[in-house]
Amino acid sequence: MDILALQLLLGIVFLTVVFLHISKKDFGAVIAYSIQSLAMVAILFFSFLQTHDISLLYIVAMTLLVKVVLAPIFFVRLVKKYALVFSVSTYLNTPLTLIIIAALTAIAHSQKLFSLTNIVPVNHAMLALALSTILLALFLIVNRRGALSQIIGILSFENGIVAFGIFAGLEQSFGLQMGIIFNILLWLIIATAFVSMLYKHFGSLNVTSMKQLTD
Amino acid sequence: MELLFILAAFVVAVLISLLIKHRGVIEFTAVAATLVALAGSIKIALTVAATGSYSVAPFFTVDALGAIVMLIIAFIGFPTMIYSVQYLRQETAKNIIGFTRVRQYFILLNLFLAAMLLAVAANNPIITWISVEATTLSTAFLISFYNKPSAMEAAWKYLIINSIGLLLGFLGTLLYFTAIDPSVDNGLISWQSLMANAGLLNPLIAKIAFIFVLIGYGTKVGFAPMHTWLPDAHSKAPAPVSALLSGVLLNVALLVVLRFKVVTDAVIGQSFSQILLILFGVVSILVATLIIITQKNYKRLLAYSSIENMGIIALGFGFGGWGIFAAILHMIYHALIKSTLFLSAGTIFLKYSSTKIFKVRGVLTALPISGIIFLVGFFAITGAPPFGIFLTKIFILTAGINTNLVVSIVAILLMATVFVGFFKHATAMTFGEKPAEIKAGEISTWLVVPPLALILAALFLSLYVPQFLLTLLNAAAARY
Numbered sequence: 001m002d003i004l005a006l007q008l009l010l011g012i013v014f015l016t017v018v019f020l021h022i023s024k025k026d027f028g029a030v031i032a033y034s035i036q037s038l039a040m041v042a043i044l045f046f047s048f049l050q051t052h053d054i055s056l057l058y059i060v061a062m063t064l065l066v067k068v069v070l071a072p073i074f075f076v077r078l079v080k081k082y083a084l085v086f087s088v089s090t091y092l093n094t095p096l097t098l099i100i101i102a103a104l105t106a107i108a109h110s111q112k113l114f115s116l117t118n119i120v121p122v123n124h125a126m127l128a129l130a131l132s133t134i135l136l137a138l139f140l141i142v143n144r145r146g147a148l149s150q151i152i153g154i155l156s157f158e159n160g161i162v163a164f165g166i167f168a169g170l171e172q173s174f175g176l177q178m179g180i181i182f183n184i185l186l187w188l189i190i191a192t193a194f195v196s197m198l199y200k201h202f203g204s205l206n207v208t209s210m211k212q213l214t215d
Numbered sequence: 216m217e218l219l220f221i222l223a224a225f226v227v228a229v230l231i232s233l234l235i236k237h238r239g240v241i242e243f244t245a246v247a248a249t250l251v252a253l254a255g256s257i258k259i260a261l262t263v264a265a266t267g268s269y270s271v272a273p274f275f276t277v278d279a280l281g282a283i284v285m286l287i288i289a290f291i292g293f294p295t296m297i298y299s300v301q302y303l304r305q306e307t308a309k310n311i312i313g314f315t316r317v318r319q320y321f322i323l324l325n326l327f328l329a330a331m332l333l334a335v336a337a338n339n340p341i342i343t344w345i346s347v348e349a350t351t352l353s354t355a356f357l358i359s360f361y362n363k364p365s366a367m368e369a370a371w372k373y374l375i376i377n378s379i380g381l382l383l384g385f386l387g388t389l390l391y392f393t394a395i396d397p398s399v400d401n402g403l404i405s406w407q408s409l410m411a412n413a414g415l416l417n418p419l420i421a422k423i424a425f426i427f428v429l430i431g432y433g434t435k436v437g438f439a440p441m442h443t444w445l446p447d448a449h450s451k452a453p454a455p456v457s458a459l460l461s462g463v464l465l466n467v468a469l470l471v472v473l474r475f476k477v478v479t480d481a482v483i484g485q486s487f488s489q490i491l492l493i494l495f496g497v498v499s500i501l502v503a504t505l506i507i508i509t510q511k512n513y514k515r516l517l518a519y520s521s522i523e524n525m526g527i528i529a530l531g532f533g534f535g536g537w538g539i540f541a542a543i544l545h546m547i548y549h550a551l552i553k554s555t556l557f558l559s560a561g562t563i564f565l566k567y568s569s570t571k572i573f574k575v576r577g578v579l580t581a582l583p584i585s586g587i588i589f590l591v592g593f594f595a596i597t598g599a600p601p602f603g604i605f606l607t608k609i610f611i612l613t614a615g616i617n618t619n620l621v622v623s624i625v626a627i628l629l630m631a632t633v634f635v636g637f638f639k640h641a642t643a644m645t646f647g648e649k650p651a652e653i654k655a656g657e658i659s660t661w662l663v664v665p666p667l668a669l670i671l672a673a674l675f676l677s678l679y680v681p682q683f684l685l686t687l688l689n690a691a692a693a694r695y
Contacts, residue, residue, distance in 0.1 A: 115419040119393050134386070141379060147371070154378050161386050170389045173402025176341045183345050183352075187378065190352050194359070194371055201364045210368040 006046055006167075010129050012039040013163055017136040017156050021097050026084045026148055030075040033152045037067035040159050043166060055174035062181045070185070071155065074192045078148060082199050090143045097143060101136055108132035123167040130167055133160035147198055147205040151191045158184060217255040217262075218275055218336055221289075224251035225329035232322045238314060242300045245321045249293040252328065256282075256289035264683040267690070273403060276338040279690035283543060284335050284470050286684075287550045290672070291462050292328050294665035298558050299324065299455040301661035305565050306453075311361070320360065320453070326353040327459065331467045338405045340388045343471055344381065347435065350464060351377045358452045369447035376444040377435055384431025384471075390424035391416065391478060406474055413481035421482040428475045429491055435468035437522045438495040438529065439502035446506075449518035450570065454561020457514065461521040462554035466546050469525065473532065473695050485535065492533035497622055499526030504629040508636035513563070514570045516640055517556050520596055523633055524549045530626060531611040532695065538614030540692040544680075545607035551673035552595045552604070558666040559589040563644075565658055572640055577649030583656075584663050586645055588670055593641035595673060597634040603677035 016036035023029045041064045048056040078084065090097060107113065108131040117127040137160050141153035165171060172180070195205060202209050228248035232241045262269045263282040270276045277285060303320060306312050312320075330353055334346035351374065359370035391409055394416035399408055413421075434441040449457045476488045503523035510516040524545070531542025560570075562585045567575050579586035595602035608630060615623035649655065657663055680688070 115417055116390075116423060119420070138379070141375070150375055154375070154382065157379070157382050161382060161389070164386070165389050168389070168393065169397065170392050171397060172341055173397075176339070176345075176402065179342070179345050183348050186352055187348070190355060191374065191378075194355070194367075194374060197359065197362075197367055198371060201367050207371070210364075210371070 002046065002050070006043060007126060007129075009039045009043050009046075010126050010133075010163060010167075012036070013043075013159060014129050014133050014136070017133050017140060017160070018101060020140055020149070020152060020156065021090070021101060021136070021143070022094055026079045026146070027076070029149060029152055030072050030079065033075070033155060034068055034072045036156060036159055037063070037071065040162060041068060043163060047166060047171065059174065059177045059181070062178065066181055066185045066188070067155070067159075071188055074188060075148065075152070078192065078195055081196075082205070084148065084205065089145055091145065092143055100139060100143075104135040104139060105132045108135055119168040126167045127164060130160055130164040133163060136160075145206050145208050147195050147207055150207070151188075151195065154191075155184070155188070216271070217258045218269075218271055218277075218332075221252045221255040221332060222329055224248040225325045225332075228325045229322050229329075232318055232325070236314075236318075238317060241318060241321050245325055246293075246296050246300065248325060249289070249296040249328065252332065253289040253293045256285045256332075260286050260687060261683055264686040264690075270338075271336075272338075273401075273405070274338055274342070275336040276406070277336050278694065279687045280470060280473065280543065280695060281335045283547065283684075283687050283691060284466050285332060287466055287547060288328065288331050288335070288463050291459065291550060291554045291669065294668050295455045295458050295554060295558065296324070297661060298458075298561070298665040299453075301659050302453065302455055302561055302565070305658060305662075316360065319356065323353050323357050324456070324459075327357070327456075331463060334467050335470060338407075339403050340391070340406065340409065340474075341404075343474075344385055344388055347384075347432070347468060347471065348378075348381050350467070351381065351435075354448075354452070354456065354460065354464075357456045358448045360453050360456070361451070363451075366451040369444075369451040373444045373448040376441070380431045380434025380441060382431070383427050383434075387424045387427030387429075387431055387475070390420055390427065391475065393417065393420055406478075409478050410481060413478050416478075416482045418483045421479050422487060425475060425479040425488060426491070429472055429488075429495065432468045432472045432475075433495060436465050436472065436529075437499070437525050439499040439522060439526070442499065442502065442522050445522060446515045446518040449521070449557075450512060450514035454514075454557055454564060457517070457560075458554035458557035461518060461557055462550040465521060465525055466550060469528065469546070476532070477695060489533045489535060492529045493619060493622055494533075496526040496529030496533055497625060499523065499529065500626055500629045500633075504632050504636070507633050508639075510636070510640065511572055512570050513572050513575065513640065513644065514557075514560055516572070516637075517553065517560060520556075520633070520637070521549075521553055523629075524553070524596070527608065527611060527626070527630075530615060530622070531607075534611060534614040534618055534623075536614045536617070538611045539695055540688060541607040541610030541614070543688055543691050543695075544603060545611065547676065548603040548607060548673055549596070551669050551676070552592055552602070555588060555666045555669040555673065556592040556596060558662075558669070559585050559592060562658060562662045562666075563589065565662070566653060567650075572644060574650075575644045576647045577653075578645045581649040581653050581655055582658075585657060585666070588663075588666050590641055590645045592666075592670055593637055595670070597637045598630065599634075601677055602673060606677075 016032045109128045137157035228244040231244045260282040330349035337343045394412045437445040503519045531538040598604045
């Protein structure tokens with residue numbers, strides 16, 4: 001039951017990254033990231049149920065606060081403030097994007113990366129899915145032209161790494177995990193502040209409109 | 216204890232900058248904090264030279280290379296902070312910035328220095344990662360300091376590219392932990408336990424992990440092809456920040472790569488990491504050389520020179536043997552000379568209000584002392600004797616000739632091309648007639664003393680290496 005539930009949750013994380021690739025609206029992307037983070041919180045909560053380690057509960061609470069509550073609030077404010085209804089486009093068109101998504105997922109499941117996905121043999125399938133999430137999030141960052149999409153891509157990348165770490169049995173101590181979450185919170189605040197400043201300077205969040213560095 | 220004093224000094228400086236609205240007090244505490252850092256770093260380096268390591272268990276440990284990098288941070292941090300005071304006063308006088316900006320600057324610069332010291336001293340790879348990430352966060356606003364579109368673009372590139380790089384580095388770090396029981400050291404896995412358990416690490420995972428770490432932290436080092444953020448960020452930041460970014464931060468990131476290299480070497484032998492370092496080294500030198508010869512902006516020129524020099528250092532570690540000793544020495548010389556050049560470039564910018572090479576003529580007339588420092592720095596960075604870079608390049612290439620002849624010959628040709636490119640730009644800027652509207656004379660003594668002290672230190676260390684530093688160099692070369 002636990003394994004099935006974890007597979008389902010990780011599947012949600014993976015699918016939200018796929019959705020982020022094809023999403024045309026910024027609001028949809030924010031919702032997708034919220035769902036992805038909620039699934040991550042649920043995965044962490046499962047770890048707590050298995051270990052009964054009370055410190056994990058604090059981490060679950062902090063992750064919930066930062067990724068499921070604060071991050072979407074920041075993003076929705078940006079979307080409303082700058083009327084960012086439609087997300088700026090991708091460098092590759094949708095069919096090509098989907099082909100690359102399929103290819104990256106296949107690579108993550110291939111024998112070439114077997115040593116990575118077999119760190120904990122019993123979790124092989126989930127590690128492969130987490131690795132797929134990491135690769136797709138990386139591709140999301142480079143394929144999207146919107147600054148907001150890039151931020152969500154980086155945060156999804158981080159979610160993918162956290163999922164990989166959990167299923168590979170590489171959870172860190174309470175203090176370190178809190179440090180990492182605090183770091184992410186700071187990064188989020190700074191990145192959001194930069195998005196506002198970029199909009200003020202360039203009148204758009206399309207990173208291809210930034211052409212000041214021509215030297 | 217010294218380390219705690221240093222960190223406390225920076226925390227106090229940040230708090231004072233936040234709470235007190237008196238510019239003089241903010242400037243004084245910032246300079247005082249860097250002085251405390253300098254004194255503490257020297258004490259730590261002496262301890263490491265005498266006993267082999269410095270430890271504040273269980274969180275901090277400084278080894279020989281860590282002590283050298285700490286010295287670099289503190290030794291450059293102190294004059295750079297003094298320079299910053301006068302540099303910002305000049306910019307305030309020109310109505311470029313106001314008090315709020317000055318306050319932000321000193322808060323962020325103190326945080327930046329503290330984060331770099333933490334990254335070097337942290338005994339745990341995750342705390343190191345958090346600290347390196349903190350350097351990115353603290354410097355992003357320093358790069359966008361002038362709030363211009365170009366600075367904003369540079370800062371955004373810096374933030375995004377480095378964040379991706381550091382997340383890759385984080386993934387690589389986690390992979391190294393697969394050999395260790397998470398409950399070891401109460402979950403605070405140290406560099407020492409990573410090394411002690413290296414034998415348990417799957418060799419294939421060790422290779423993949425090192426690739427992630429090299430690409431991840433290598434982005435921060437400025438290795439090509441992940442270097443694209445570096446020329447933009449270093450050229451758009453205020454000159455003292457550029458001095459620290461180019462002269463200091465790159466070494467901090469490289470130190471992290473080298474720490475993982477040692478663990479990887481213990482698992483699969485040296486050849487894998489050496490081949491990768493040679494590859495990234497030669498590509499970095501090549502990319503930098505091609506751009507240096509056609510460069511039109513002198514701050515970007517210096518930034519590309521940093522990429523070239525990081526490539527040379529990587530070659531040294533890749534070649535092994537004497538190359539490692541020379542690479543560490545090169546790290547020190549490059550840090551001192553590059554910060555000299557960036558500080559002098561700041562003075563030139565204040566005088567000419569332009570970073571375009573073609574707009575800067577007759578620097579030796581316009582800025583008699585800063586001009587000489589700038590010209591000497593140019594020659595020093597390209598490896599002209601008597602500066603130490605001349606010898607370190609020879610040692611690195613000699614080490615390479617024995618093991619990688621073709622790479623060494625290519626590197627020699629590229630370094631010669633860089634010298635020609637630099638010579639062309641440096642002579643064009645320093646000699647000739649200055650524009651009529653530019654008044655001759657130094658702007659302020661306090662804009663001259665810091666770069667002068669740094670170039671004199673580089674010259675001194677080129678002619679004589681103190682015994683304690685030699686001990687640290689030998690110990691670091693033996694370990695890495």
